[in-house]
Amino acid sequence: EVQLVESGGGLVQPGGSLRLSCAASGFTFSSYDMHWVRQATGKGLEWVSAIGTAGDTYYPGSVKGRFTISRENAKNSLYLQMNSLRAGDTAVYYCARAGPDGSVDYWGQGTLVTVSS
């Protein structure tokens, strides 16, 4: 069974940093592209970052230069380093596995990040 378990969320002040982790199990982690997707309370889904099996990374303009996605295949782990955090980054952050044809086929339960003074 595919499982994705996020951790590392919490309360951080504007301008601060936070590192999210995602522990993957139930599949060959190194063989899959991975994503982070976020959702502000009561709002829709927003793609945050992706990393390929070769370590290639992708970001939307809203987080580029502030967020860094990385992976550690030996530990079946995905990470998101978030710097220069803003109130608008407040959301539940989901770790997710890339599915067929550009989709996202498995999601974790999410970890809440709150940026507030």
Add this chain to the structure above:
Amino acid sequence: EIVLTQSPGTLSLSPGERATLSCRASQSVSSSYLAWYQQKPGQAPRLLIYGASSRATGIPDRFSGSGSGTDFTLTISRLEPEDFAVYYCQQYGSSPPTWTFGQGTKVEIK
């Protein structure tokens, strides 16, 4: 940047009725790269449809996807009580790689 617009914002229907949800893209989207998700309150999204019309593993056949170019549709043939949720469309663009979601359609019990 492709923008996905879903309509209607809210769909009020009764169990047993047919639901038709629309996703319109600001530019042509490859049909291979259009997906639909279901999200219930307090839960993570669940993949329903990928490649515009292929059902994901374990998805009942009352869910179907169709469309091409800029207009895509998710149809739920007969609503079951567990189908009342929010539905999102999503597209993948390759140059550069980006993943974009629509704003969602809420299917609520009438």
